[in-house]
Amino acid sequence: MQTLQSLTEDAKALANGLPVAAARSPAKVIPIQVISAKDEVARALQICNACRYCEGFCAVFPAMTRRLEFGTADVHYLANLCHNCGACLHACQYAPPHEFAVNIPKAMAEVRGKTYADYAWPPALGSLYQRNGLTLSLALVAALTLFLVLAVVLQGNGLAALWGADLGGNFYRLFPHNLLVGMFAPVFLFVVFALFMGVRRFWTEIKPATSGVDVGSAAAAEATSDVLRLKYLDGGHGQGCNNEDDAYTQQRRRCHHLTFYGFMLCFAATGLATVYHYVFGWAAPYDLPSLPKILGAVGGVSLMLGxxxxxxxxxxxxxxxxxARQKPMDLGFIALLFVVSASGLALWLGRGTPALALLLCLHLGAVMALFATLPYGKFAHGVFRSAALLRHNTEKRQPNPIGLGAD
Known part of the structure; x- marks a missing residue:
């Protein structure tokens, strides 16, 4: 079996046009199967840097060609720049079962998951990334829903307050607007602050490794375009990425777009409703054809489909x-978004039914669970990836330090 030492030396020899055998050294043998995720990315990228077949696939490979060695900051940056499209795995001549066993998507995903935990704020809560799975997410929805149900029952007329209460289609008679603001505003502010602190730590580490130059307006505009278009889920050729096999598909890109823009439309609906309430004095709830309701309805349907x-x-x-260890976290986040959107639409459609109170408790429980897990779940990948794209679009505008890259 080849070792990390020999593989790294082989890749360096190929990159310098030397015979592979001349670079071999028997010293310091380290079995591949016991190296860390960070070292595995560095090993694989040394081989990729010698081959460069995938150089035009995505942002990772042009960024890779600007480096001859891959330190911790470089690996963390490139791992979060990777969109996990899978194209490089199916194109790679050194992918398993080849003895080099190069698998960039898997290696990058393992490092990416670790960076979310390492950069989490407060640091003590970083371990929540490993525990934030599907079961926990749904259990949290159930627990918070039950808590709200009990609150309604105990504060009202028993079960009659939960089913069939005469609220006139206005759920604010059950939970006043200011009460909901008092419940959700502190959690939302904590989420924003926790994500900001985490990505700031990430940025501080990778900035010196990515030219150290401040972001300019052109780089920011291009990075924003890359994020909004999900440019790097096109497989590098516009045909889409891979999913279950080596066939190209646009499905992942389209579903991500539906999810992202659906979430943003729902957020915009909530923000606009806040302006209506506090600036113009237009009390909720709103109905069609009001703009908050249109944005919320379109966003909710888009989020459900995505x-x-x-x-x-x-x-x-x-x-x-x-x-594979991150799959429960992925599914947990997807499930939470689906339950939030489905329960929100059900609440709107069932506003004039006896189930209004129960639907409201379910929707608020789902939204609370989503907010509580946002800083320590899959949502973080969008924030870290956007930061990595900002650094990439800044770095590529600088002279290539080794003069060998595609930029």
Whole structure:
């Protein structure tokens, strides 16, 4: 079996045009199967740097060609720049079962998951990334829903307050607007602050390794475009990425778009409703054709369709495309988004039915569970990846330090 030492030396020899055998050294033998995820990425990228067949696939490989060695900051940066499209795995001549066993998507996913935990704020809560799975997410929804149900029953007329209460279609008679703001605003502010602190630590580490230059307006505009278009889920050729096999598909990109823009429309609906309430004095609830209701309805349907598609694709995904240990976290986040959107639409459609109170408790429980897990779940990948794209679009505008890259 080849070792980390020999593989690294082989890749360096190939990169310098030397015979492979001349670079071999028997010293310091380290079995591949026991090296860390970070070292595995560095090993694989040394081989990729000698081959460069995938140089035009995504942002990772042009960024890779600007480096001859891969320190911790470089690996963390490249791992979060990777969109896990899977194209490089199916194109690689050194992928398993080759003895080099190069699997960039899997290695990058393992490092990416570790960076979320390592950069979490507060640091003590970083371990929540490993525990934030499907079962925990759904259990949290059930627990918070039950808590709200009990609150309604105890504060009202028993079960009559939960089913069939005459609320006139206005759920604010059950939970006043200011009470809901008092419940959710502190959690939302904590989520924003925790994610900001985490990505700031990530940025501080990778900035010196990515030219050290501050982000310019052109780089920021291009990075924003890359994020909004999900540019790097096109497989490098516009045909889409891989999912269960080596066939290209646009399904993952489309489902991600439905999910992302659905979430943003729902967020915009909530934000606009806040402006209506506090600035213009227009009390909720709102109905069609009001703008908050239109944004919320379109966003809710989009979010439901997107998460349902991602759920199906996740179960069909090629097992070599990522880190299997993170699958419960992925599914937990998808499930939470689906339950939030489905319960929100059900609450709107059932506003004039006896089930209004129960639907409201379910929706609020799901939203609370989503908020509570946002800083320590799959949501973080979008924040870290956007930061990595900002650094990539800044770095590529600088002279290549080794003069060998595609930039």
């Amino acid at each position: 998460t349902a598609g991602l759920w199906r694709l996740n179960f069909k995904r090629h097992p070599q495309h990522g880190d």
